[in-house]
Amino acid sequence: MITLLGPTASGKTALAVRLAHRLGSEILSADSRQVYRGMDVGTGKDLSEYTYEGTTIPYHLINIVPAGTKYNLFAWQHAFHEAYAAIRERGIQHPILCGGTGLYAEAVLRGYHLPDVAPNPVLRESLQGLSLASLRERLTSYGPLHNDTDLDSPQRAIRAIEIADYIQREHLAGADHTEYEPIESLILCITLPREERRARITARLRQRLDEGDLIGEVQRLIDSGIAPEDLIYYGLEYKFVTQHLLGELTRDELFTALETAIHQFAKRQMTWFRGMERRGFTLHYIDGLLPREEQLSQALEYLEAWEQK
Incomplete structure (x- = not known):
């Protein structure tokens, strides 16, 4: 298996799709919030990204439960292993696990349950x-x-x-x-300089609020019958936009609070990934500032070296 990690806004999906396209592979999502149907803008779930050069890359563990559900690692791990086994049965040598939820990725790599x-x-x-x-x-x-x-x-x-x-x-x-066997995997991690990461996060948040209908998405979820407290439970975009819709935050306060929270979230993601190295994993880093094709070449070089071990 190939595992591709990285903080939010680092371009993980774009690289995973190119890698899957080159290898004839499929992608398993390690994102704890993209499992929910109807939570698209706030989770960065752009399914059009999975089509590259006219080919749609099969993806798994996205849109598998309705919004409002409190999905957890117990359920996700079972779903992962079902999808992973089916992919391997189709003869695919290198399924690609891609996401920013470090616990989910580490749990399957370790066989932790x-x-x-x-x-x-x-x-x-x-x-x-x-x-x-x-x-x-x-x-x-x-x-x-x-x-x-x-x-x-x-x-x-x-x-x-x-x-x-x-x-x-x-x-x-x-x-x-411990219910599952550990999965042997090449682990890649996209990195960005702190200021570049912050700039990307801020620009993406502005786009989602101004053009991406993030507030409208959360309002539709509430209108569909999902309790506001259940959306707040999901954190980040759904927490702060819900508070805005409840009249607890102005539009400016929403942007400032959410921007700060996402920056803190990305920092915690990188802390988790570095912690994986202290816990015995080897991570191979890819510069997120490189053009996509250079990132792909670097990933393939890491894969070739890993396979020769």
């Missing part, structure tokens, strides 16, 4: 009222495989702590939650 954890009312009650920063700190105390990258609402942080607490208690009791 999170169980379907039932709610813990006592624990939830004890965590109510804590700040998001305190909840993130609590989560990281459970170990490196408990992701705080995507957590920008207390609800998501509390759910993550609930899962981490369950696993810790089960581990202490001698239970093993």
